[in-house]
Amino acid sequence: MQHITNMEGDNMEDRILMAHGSGGKLAKQLTEEVFLPVFDNPLLGPLEDAAVFHSPGGKLALTTDSYVVKPLFFPGGDIGRLAVAGTVNDLAVSGAVPLYLSVGFILEEGLPINILKKVAASMARTAGEAGVKIITGDTKVVEKGMADGMYINTAGVGLIPQGQGELGARRVRPGDRIILSGSIGQHGVAILAAREGLDLSPAVLSDVTPLNKMLEDLLKEAPGVRAMRDPTRGGLATTLNEWAVTAGVTIRIKEEKLAILPQVHGVCELFGFDPLYLANEGKAVIALPPEEVPAALELLQRHAQGREAAVIGEVTGERPGTVILETKVGGERIVDMLTGEQLPRIC
């Protein structure tokens, strides 16, 4: 057990032990001292095997994601903020109002409990921003060397408002416009900078943020929206390719319309990355009919997260299943799906 004693001058009691995952006394203590103080709410309180909530009836959405981001803390965010915002955004782009989250922690033996406390506090803050409640959870512990600090799974339940039409890639059709809610690549570059010790000036912060309030408002202003996605793993290129293939359409985007920070461009050139494939954690791509574009843009630009929203392209029909980038110099190139791995463990 030497690896959990006094590694950094701190006390063995301040680190996660295998017994914290036992279901016994230490597990109870962890729940009471780390999780309940930050997540406390009336539904979580009873600590039964499941949390019970009221549903008004109608359509609900269920989603899940596990988070294995490395490092746990990065410029602009941390694994906890990511785990809440990511799952909230998956519900929001599905047209659902996110309501409740579950959280499952997999902790590595020896993890400082202070790290866990910081992550839990960040989850609670982000849940507060998004207006969702964490109502049930689970903690497992694996031996030193069997995880990388911690992994988090969140699942989320959301309510699809009555009258909200179906959203989805299948509904995208020629003539639709493509709106992107802001600049791309910050999350991927923030992770890379943290990992490689890059000293960017100014620093690039991850864009990780819950988008649900903006997207709820958007659907009221532009009820004809066909599909929305948050372009995380695989980036904008992957999202657009999935739409093009599923809907059997061409998606044409204009390079000059894409907002990309100069530092993001710089890092991409240095590492041979393409910003189209870099992960974003606070952006939405939206396909909608042209007549709804003005109202949608105006609404998005009123929100902090959508200030740079712009139409970046349109849907056509000439080459089904294809994404085409019109370059600044007037050329065209096909933007394929990501093959291989550009930057692993970004979420």
Add this chain to the structure above:
Amino acid sequence: MQHITNMEGDNMEDRILMAHGSGGKLAKQLTEEVFLPVFDNPLLGPLEDAAVFHSPGGKLALTTDSYVVKPLFFPGGDIGRLAVAGTVNDLAVSGAVPLYLSVGFILEEGLPINILKKVAASMARTAGEAGVKIITGDTKVVEKGMADGMYINTAGVGLIPQGQGELGARRVRPGDRIILSGSIGQHGVAILAAREGLDLSPAVLSDVTPLNKMLEDLLKEAPGVRAMRDPTRGGLATTLNEWAVTAGVTIRIKEEKLAILPQVHGVCELFGFDPLYLANEGKAVIALPPEEVPAALELLQRHAQGREAAVIGEVTGERPGTVILETKVGGERIVDMLTGEQLPRIC
């Protein structure tokens, strides 16, 4: 990358690569070739960021658990069966009819894809037994050495039937009887046997099984049930202690009423374990008023999983927060909550 080539004479293409977690082409291929063939259902089909389902309105239950069991396959089950049955049972003991599951895989680079296929098939079979659907999922990949083959998270949504009263530890009161649905300790011993290479004769199989159908029937026959739990991590002793503390009651159980296989007894003596603390994955503990005991026992014993159901004790009030075991020789001992860790990573 040498560690993923030809480790066991097989092909690098047959193993999980980091790129399977990229969100790109290989991730898509994994979904289409491994998950969709076994989990396919109309709600999962669209593969959007969230799955949409209809809810009749009323009370719903949400639960989650991550599964880190070691080894992945053990006598009587595997991590996939555990991940479905465990979450189904958490819903069932909360009085909910389990409906939908999400699944999140964390895979270790180099994992043979055939192992993943076997686990996914086992999940699909167990979901079929329980009558639940896996409607949304996620896959992440971490580097070799950053996980132990695979970890699985499942979250589950269930519907609490109209008119079903609240269940929970807070409702347990003096005079109630405690029913246990069968023998204890098999899951823990099956894991230990697999890990230590014990050659038990006859073999002890894990009891991992979905209990939802039996428990749904039970609540119809015995609507006055106060609380139910599946005594997994920490075993029967931990469940009863949680009830005793939460309800402020004494729980007295009789050693002679506990069903324990002779091989389970033998392994416990050999390793210094107490079967009261060993994990079960297919048992329910039920607190109910005495007048409902006959109907409840008759119902439970009609089900394969409840054939050995018996009253093992009762609730009294003399020492709030305490569990007392009346031994076979006529003595009494206090059964405390688990301190430390008896057997890690059993679920």
